[in-house]
Amino acid sequence: MSSVETARQRYERRVRWLAGLGHRGSTTANEREAAEYLRGELSASGIEAALVPFAGHDTLAWVLLLPVAAAALGAALTWLTPWAGLVLGPAALATLILEQGTRADLLCRLLPRRPSQNAEARIPADGVPTRRIVLMGHYDSQRTGRIFDPQIAGRMEPVMARCPGPLKSPMFMPQLAMALQSLAALWALLSPGSIVASSVLGFTLLVYAVTAALLVQWGRSPYGPGASDNASGAAAVLALGERWRASTPGDGEPRPEGVELLLLLTGGEEAGLRGATEWIRAQRDDLRRVPTLFINIDTLGYGTPRFVGREHSIAGWPGVYPDAVLEVCHEAAERLGLADAGPHTLPLPTDALPFLVRGFPGVTVISFERHGLIPHYHQQSDTADNMDFDVAWRAVELGWAILQGLARR
Numbered sequence: 001m002s003s004v005e006t007a008r009q010r011y012e013r014r015v016r017w018l019a020g021l022g023h024r025g026s027t028t029a030n031e032r033e034a035a036e037y038l039r040g041e042l043s044a045s046g047i048e049a050a051l052v053p054f055a056g057h058d059t060l061a062w063v064l065l066l067p068v069a070a071a072a073l074g075a076a077l078t079w080l081t082p083w084a085g086l087v088l089g090p091a092a093l094a095t096l097i098l099e100q101g102t103r104a105d106l107l108c109r110l111l112p113r114r115p116s117q118n119a120e121a122r123i124p125a126d127g128v129p130t131r132r133i134v135l136m137g138h139y140d141s142q143r144t145g146r147i148f149d150p151q152i153a154g155r156m157e158p159v160m161a162r163c164p165g166p167l168k169s170p171m172f173m174p175q176l177a178m179a180l181q182s183l184a185a186l187w188a189l190l191s192p193g194s195i196v197a198s199s200v201l202g203f204t205l206l207v208y209a210v211t212a213a214l215l216v217q218w219g220r221s222p223y224g225p226g227a228s229d230n231a232s233g234a235a236a237v238l239a240l241g242e243r244w245r246a247s248t249p250g251d252g253e254p255r256p257e258g259v260e261l262l263l264l265l266t267g268g269e270e271a272g273l274r275g276a277t278e279w280i281r282a283q284r285d286d287l288r289r290v291p292t293l294f295i296n297i298d299t300l301g302y303g304t305p306r307f308v309g310r311e312h313s314i315a316g317w318p319g320v321y322p323d324a325v326l327e328v329c330h331e332a333a334e335r336l337g338l339a340d341a342g343p344h345t346l347p348l349p350t351d352a353l354p355f356l357v358r359g360f361p362g363v364t365v366i367s368f369e370r371h372g373l374i375p376h377y378h379q380q381s382d383t384a385d386n387m388d389f390d391v392a393w394r395a396v397e398l399g400w401a402i403l404q405g406l407a408r409r
Helices: 003-019 029-044 060-077 082-100 150-162 172-190 195-219 227-246 274-289 323-336 389-408
Strands: 049-056 114-123 131-138 259-266 292-297 304-312 318-320 344-346 362-368
Touching: 003 029, 003 227, 003 389, 029 049, 029 114, 029 227, 029 259, 049 274, 060 082, 060 172, 060 195, 082 172, 114 227, 114 274, 131 227, 131 274, 131 389, 172 195, 227 259, 227 292, 227 389, 259 274, 292 389, 304 323, 304 389, 323 362, 323 389, 344 362, 362 389
Parallel strands: 131 259, 131 292, 292 362, 304 344
Antiparallel strands: 049 114, 114 259, 304 318, 304 362
8 A cells, every 4th residue: 555545544534533523612622632632643653742722712603792792782872872883883893803803802802711722743944944834724613503504605605705805704794784883873973863873773783683693593503523624624734744744855755954844733713713813923923033834724525625815804804815825826736737726715714814914924725616615514514424535635735735835935
C-alpha cells in the first residue's frame, strides 16, 4: 500500500472518529475530548502539540441576541423618549459590526464564558525562519437551528452568494431595522406624534421579534455531528502537517528552508470565531516579527474543492484575500486540473476573518456545489457517511499544492 493511500485512510479514520463523538459543541466536554484526540494524533506522528485554553461561548446565538434586544428596547422606548431609539439603535448596529468583525468585545462581555481550547503545534524551519505559515482548521461543531433548515438554506444560499456587500449578511434585516429605527427616532424627536415614525418603529419591532425567535430557537437546538464542518478540515491539518514534517531536503518533495509551519486547530469557531480571534490577539506581535501567511481549511467533502477570494462577517463586514496569494492558488488548482476552483465569495465568515482584518494574508480551502450549496450544512445529517471522501481528499491535495506554492514564494 502506497504512503498516499495510507495517509488517505488515516484521514478518513480521523474524520469518522471526530464525527462519531455525536457532536463537538463549543465549550462542551465533547469539544475537549476532540482536542485531546487531535493532540494525541499529532504526538503519535512525532509532532508535539499543546492545548492552550481560552474562554468562549457555547453558541453565537446569544452573542447576536444581545444587540437585537438592545435595539428592540430602544425602539419600544422611543414612544416615551425618542432619545432612546436614537442612541440604542446606532449603538446596537455598531456593536454587531465590531463584534462580528472580531474587532472588539462589547455586549458579549455580559455573557458567561466557559473553558475552550486550541490545539497548537510548531514544526521548526530548516535554518533561520524567514517565513511562517499558519495551517489551521476548527474542530468544533454547530447547533442545528431552524435557520439552517435545508428548505430555507437551499433557497437562501444561492441568493446570498449573488447579493452585493452587506446584503450578503444573514443579519441584514435587523441591521436595516436598526438604521431605520435611528431615522424614525430622529423624526419623532423633530415631529412628535408622527404616524410615519410610529409605523417605522412598529416595523422594526416586528423584525426584532422574528429575529429574536429564530436566535432563541437556534441557541437551544442540539449540536450536530459536524463531519464535513469541520472534522474534515481538522483532519486535513493533521494530514498536511504530517506530510510537511516528512518532507525533507533531498526527498521527492522537499520543504523550502527557512519556512516555519504552525498547526492551529481551533475551538469555538462556530460560536463566533473565538479560538482564532483569541489566538491572533495573543500572538499578533510575535507574528509580525516574521512574515506570516495562513491556510485555512473548512468544510470538505461536497461538490468540488475551491478557494475563497472574499468572505463576509455575520454583520456583512468584508475580508478580502490578497491577489498575490490567490495567484498561487490559481496555479495550484490548474496543476491539479480543478475547474471553477476560485476565487469564490462566502456570505459567512471562517477562521480566516480575524487574520484578514488584521492584515495577515492567506487563503481558505473549502468545497461546495454550484451556487455555494453545501449539503447537510449544520444539520444532524452532516455525518461521515454522507461525505464524499474522494472530494475531501482532493481538497487536501489542493491544500498541499497551495502550501508548497506559498512556501516557495
